[in-house]
Each structure stands twice: as structure tokens, then as C-alpha cells.
Amino acid sequence: MKYFLLLFGSLTMAACQNMGKRLGNADSASLNSITTDTAEWITYTGKLPCADCEGIITTLTLHQQQKNPDFQFKMKETYQGMKSGKETTFSSEGTYSILRGNAIDPNATVIQLNPDKDRNLQRFFEQVGENELKMLDKDQHTIESSLNYSLKRVP
Template identity: 30%
Template structure:
């Protein structure tokens, strides 16, 4: 009789344990549905920053002392670009200026200026533009800080 009671007890515990497992699975499914319905944050540089304005800095140059770069971004997605090649030699001094339009990438964090000879890409940050390489990546290394244009105070 003791064996029957012991067997009955083990079966009862097993059934109760299985029932608790079912509740846990239901809770996991409920949690999955909650996670899937999470709202995606749509804040980015385009929508959250006061990006319109004038940015300047001196970017590196292979055969001159630097390139003074000034970019003015306007609310209507047009720009004015001025690049002055700095050199001690008169024959190496040059200034390039142009205007055009720019576009935002799908993430709203980078812009592409459509210039005469191709494109210039920048990452838009709080009061700064970071010039990107040809592939659209942030320049790294010792000269990385020289590719940052700071917003001027108007």
C-alpha cells in the first residue's frame, strides 16, 4: 500500500510540474508579442538636430598646407561649398566654390553633396559635420580630427 501511495505522489507531482511548464510557455509567448510591438525610435540627425548653418574647418591636403573648407547647409536642402587650398606658393593657391543640392541617406544621419566632380559625404552631428571617405565611412587615424567641420556661431 505504501508503494501505491508513493507512486500516486510521484505522478501527481509530475502532472503539476507539467502544468506549470504550460503556464511558462504561455507567458513567453505573451512576452514575445509585447517585444514585437515595440515602437521604433525615429529620431535621427535630419529630424532632431538644428543642422542648417555654416560649418568650417581645415582638412588635410597631400600637396598643400591644408584645405580651408566652408559648407553652408540650407533648410531647402541646398548648399554652398567653398574650398581654399592653402599654400605658401602662389601657383598652388586655389579656391573652389560651388552650389548645389544634397540628399540624406536612409538613416537620416549622413548627407551627400552633389558636386561637379562627383560627391562629398558628411556625417551630421551636434554642431559639426564629419567628412567621410569615398565609401561613406568615418576617416580614422592620426588625421581623423582634421576631417571635422565645426558649426559657426551666427
């Protein structure tokens, strides 16, 4: 029984990690709201919830280089209202993938930050319309909350 549970747990984790299907560059280029033929940077921003501060001002910028098939991102997170009285800003950058489908909707378009890094460094955002990304939990589920988990596209 112990080995069955171990095998079942391993298979479940593998299934969750491969929930979405990665789109190839030809397919992903057709997602106009994320990438364009001119390969410009597209920025989304918003104030995300924080467990021990007033909120996290988050700016996520997405880009695909024409000569490089990797999708690149930059993210800046500023923690506001910290107990120390100071704002703390973290910047990160890396690659992202566009996935088709998530745990609930097989047709959802999901952006996975840091697909080739440790699961704790990955983040997921679902495209909601042309001008909004909504943060998902680590299992690509919608975060059930009355708090705002959306980033809006900057014109």
C-alpha cells in the first residue's frame, strides 16, 4: 500500500506539472494580445495582494525577440506598507511559455513564467480578454478571493 501511495503521488505531481500544452512559436504568434509581428514589449501592471503588507505593485513586461525563439519577460514587484516603513522592490527576468489549457478550462491561454526553473520560481497568469492577465495559483487554478489578482495592460 505504501508503494502504491508513493507511485500515485509521483504520477499526480507529474500530471500537474504538465497540465498545459505548450504552443509552438507559430501558434503562439497568433495570440495578438501577447505577441505581435513587431515583437514589441507589452506591459501589464496592477496591485496584487500581500499577506504582510498593504499590497504589491507588480509590473510584468512580455516580449518575444524576432531572432530568438525564446519568450522573454521582466517583472518588478514593489512591496508597499511594510512593517519596516520602507518599500522593498524586487526585479526578475527570464523566459516564459504560452500554454493552452489549465486545470479548469482546456481552452484557456496561460502564461507560465520560468518554465525551466524550479516549480517554486514559476508563476502562472491566465489571459482574460485582450487587456488583462489574472494570476493563478501554482496548480493553475483560479485564486478564489474577493481580492484583486489582475494585471491590466498599459496602453
